[in-house]
Amino acid sequence: MIGKLSYFVGLQIKQLENGTFVSQGKYIKDMLKKFGMDDA
Amino acid sequence: MSHIEPKKIDEALRDVDWVNAVHEELNNFKRNQVWELVENPSDHNVIRTRWVFQNKQDQDGIVVRNKARLVAQGYTQVEGLDLGETYALVARFEAIRILLAYACAHNIKLYQMDVKSALINGYINEEVYVEQPPGFEDDKKPNHVYKVRKALYGLEQEPRAWYERFTDILLSKGFKMGKVDTTLFTKKIGKDLFVLQIYVDDIIFASTNQDFCEEFGNMMANELRCQ
Numbered sequence: 001m002i003g004k005l006s007y008f009v010g011l012q013i014k015q016l017e018n019g020t021f022v023s024q025g026k027y028i029k030d031m032l033k034k035f036g037m038d039d040a
Numbered sequence: 041m042s043h044i045e046p047k048k049i050d051e052a053l054r055d056v057d058w059v060n061a062v063h064e065e066l067n068n069f070k071r072n073q074v075w076e077l078v079e080n081p082s083d084h085n086v087i088r089t090r091w092v093f094q095n096k097q098d099q100d101g102i103v104v105r106n107k108a109r110l111v112a113q114g115y116t117q118v119e120g121l122d123l124g125e126t127y128a129l130v131a132r133f134e135a136i137r138i139l140l141a142y143a144c145a146h147n148i149k150l151y152q153m154d155v156k157s158a159l160i161n162g163y164i165n166e167e168v169y170v171e172q173p174p175g176f177e178d179d180k181k182p183n184h185v186y187k188v189r190k191a192l193y194g195l196e197q198e199p200r201a202w203y204e205r206f207t208d209i210l211l212s213k214g215f216k217m218g219k220v221d222t223t224l225f226t227k228k229i230g231k232d233l234f235v236l237q238i239y240v241d242d243i244i245f246a247s248t249n250q251d252f253c254e255e256f257g258n259m260m261a262n263e264l265r266c267q
Contacts, residue, residue, distance in 0.1 A: 001257065005150040005151055008239070012099070029101045
């Protein structure tokens with residue numbers, strides 16, 4: 001039931017020793033797909 | 041695996057992958073005794089149901105699952121209900137970013153909790169009826185409706201019931217609810233701090249003392265199992 005934070009409401013999150021990385025790669029891909037621009 | 045997401049049930053039923061997905065959902069309902077077929081009650085509002093078809097993807101966008109979900113059209117439930125009170129509270133995006141920044145600055149590890157099963161396993165107190173799912177009406181009893189015993193996706197009382205249940209547990213364990221952001225909960229234990237943020241059924245938390253995170257996880261698993 002509990003795990004390291006990796007994906008939360010559209011944010012991909014990676015916590016490393018030297019900092020925290022936040023990205024929205026998956027969200028962007030979904031958006032592009034939604035508007036039919038995924039192969040543009 | 042199908043790569044299209046049908047809009048309507050008749051469209052879905054032309055594809056074997058989606059037929060399987062639909063049956064999987066209906067079998068789930070049967071197994072979990074979500075509802076029972078009863079005569080149409082004249083004194084009750086009957087809520088419509090709708091199929092939602094969604095392809096689940098992994099982080100690289102590869103379709104890993106065709107998921108059919110039967111949802112109740114809860115918005116037809118308005119009669120006598122105060123809508124402003126029925127929505128689940130969600131955290132603001134900024135609040136989540138602040139929590140991330142805070143965790144980063146204090147060098148603490150964030151955890152997340154998955155409570156999806158807890159959400160649909162909840163019994164509902166009110167008498168709720170829904171129409172038979174489109175495409176799966178009973179030949180012999182076409183006018184019968186389903187009486188719902190467990191929370192269905194889309195019912196107005198479902199997310200709120202969950203939020204209340206969850207906050208009750210937190211408050212009883214000495215957590216303080218944020219005065220401005222009521223989806224933020226904090227607890228001070230000696231010099232250590234524990235923070236938790238709710239986004240419907242997504243929960244993230246962190247503590248300056250890692251032991252508390254583990255303890256919290258066990259405590260929650262316990263509390264939610266014995267409902």
